[in-house]
Amino acid sequence: MNEMSLSRLYRRLRSARPHAGVDAHALADTMAHAAGSGTRVGAHHDAVVAQLAVSPAHADLARLLRALEPESALLANHVNDVHRGVVPLRQREARVVARAHPKQAHALRWISGIAASVAVAFGLWTWQGEQQARRSSDVAAAATAQPDRIFTSRDQIFASSDASPRRTARGHDELFRANFARGG
Amino acid sequence: MPQRSDPVHARLEALFVTFGARVKVLLRGYGLDKHGVDMADIEQEVRIRLWHAIERDRSGAFGASYVQRVVASTVIDALRRAQVRATEPLPDEDDDAVEMGADSIGPERSAGDAERMQGIELCMGEIPERRRLPIALHLQGFSLQEIADLAGIASAEAARKLVSRGMEELKTRLRELGYGDFDD
Numbered sequence: 081m082n083e084m085s086l087s088r089l090y091r092r093l094r095s096a097r098p099h100a101g102v103d104a105h106a107l108a109d110t111m112a113h114a115a116g117s118g119t120r121v122g123a124h125h126d127a128v129v130a131q132l133a134v135s136p137a138h139a140d141l142a143r144l145l146r147a148l149e150p151e152s153a154l155l156a157n158h159v160n161d162v163h164r165g166v167v168p169l170r171q172r173e174a175r176v177v178a179r180a181h182p183k184q185a186h187a188l189r190w191i192s193g194i195a196a197s198v199a200v201a202f203g204l205w206t207w208q209g210e211q212q213a214r215r216s217s218d219v220a221a222a223a224t225a226q227p228d229r230i231f232t233s234r235d236q237i238f239a240s241s242d243a244s245p246r247r248t249a250r251g252h253d254e255l256f257r258a259n260f261a262r263g264g
Numbered sequence: 265m266p267q268r269s270d271p272v273h274a275r276l277e278a279l280f281v282t283f284g285a286r287v288k289v290l291l292r293g294y295g296l297d298k299h300g301v302d303m304a305d306i307e308q309e310v311r312i313r314l315w316h317a318i319e320r321d322r323s324g325a326f327g328a329s330y331v332q333r334v335v336a337s338t339v340i341d342a343l344r345r346a347q348v349r350a351t352e353p354l355p356d357e358d359d360d361a362v363e364m365g366a367d368s369i370g371p372e373r374s375a376g377d378a379e380r381m382q383g384i385e386l387c388m389g390e391i392p393e394r395r396r397l398p399i400a401l402h403l404q405g406f407s408l409q410e411i412a413d414l415a416g417i418a419s420a421e422a423a424r425k426l427v428s429r430g431m432e433e434l435k436t437r438l439r440e441l442g443y444g445d446f447d448d
Binding site: 084087090091092093095098102107112116130133139140141142158162 | 272275276279280283286287290291293294295296299318322323325326327328329330331332333335336337339340343344347376377380381384385397400401402403404405406410413414415431434435444445446447448
């Protein structure tokens with residue numbers, strides 16, 4: 081049976097013809113640009129595309145490169161991770177800084193020591209102040225509460241000896257007023 | 265090269281082996297094996313070139329575009345070697361060893377195909393340049409999106425219109441010239 085597939089016949093036709101080589105970098109860049117990876121259109125873009133239109137082998141390679149792009153990106157990331165090493169980033173950066181600026185690291189150690197001492201001293205001073213304030217307020221409270229208690233006890237004693245506290249209180253006041261009137 | 269016991273070396277080796285295996289699968293998947301290249305050779309060569317790249321610049325960042333370029337250059341070199349081998353005359357003792365597969369093309373069919381291929385070339389030349397490139401890329405097996413990306417066409421839909429009109433034009437012209445009815 082005759083071959084009637086345009087695609088297959090075209091590829092056979094083109095495979096039989098010698099074709100100019102394609103620059104590997106130009107091809108990779110062209111495919112990266114076509115995939116929208118932000119690569120700028122290279123100077124050889126048109127020549128590469130023209131070659132892809134006539135060379136089945138290079139067309140197959142171009143499609144392979146397009147399919148391989150995610151894996152290439154992944155490999156690049158992994159290789160860079162391995163290069164960065166297994167030490168966590170913060171520790172690594174701290175080491176790098178310490179190695180690059182030993183004098184600064186020494187000064188930093190002093191500053192942090194002084195800051196810690198000041199913080200402890202301030203804490204102690206604040207605590208002492210609070211303790212002192214609490215003690216003096218206790219003393220003042222004790223001094224003012226004592227007469228109240230005496231009066232209260234007196235009132236209670238007085239109240240217990242009298243059947244009518246209201247009358248007693250009025251009588252006491254009257255007596256006080258009488259004295260006052262007499263004196264005054 | 266670093267020591268085999270080096271964990272960094274082991275990790276990189278594992279990454280390159282995985283990547284190489286993926287390249288090999290894609291080489292077969294995109295039919296590169298039909299162009300006379302040795303897939304195992306390419307896989308190994310890609311790994312070696314990636315190692316060399318790392319050895320050259322251990323501190324430099326490893327980019328996806330660089331990985332793509334390594335694969336492209338390795339395959340293009342292999343294609344070049346395959347082309348050279350194909351043009352070299354076979355030694356006399358191997359003449360009898362030329363395998364005639366069950367699906368090999370007989371002389372009659374081969375002559376008919378050659379005639380049709382000639383017709384395709386003639387008719388392709390008559391198609392305006394604007395439509396010729398998208399058709400050629402379509403016949404090479406590129407998808408509409410890939411055609412749009414490569415040929416700088418605004419969208420896959422625009423590429424579809426160009427391709428379908430061009431293919432109709434090509435088929436009509438081939439029919440008119442007596443080459444028969446073709447499929448895509």
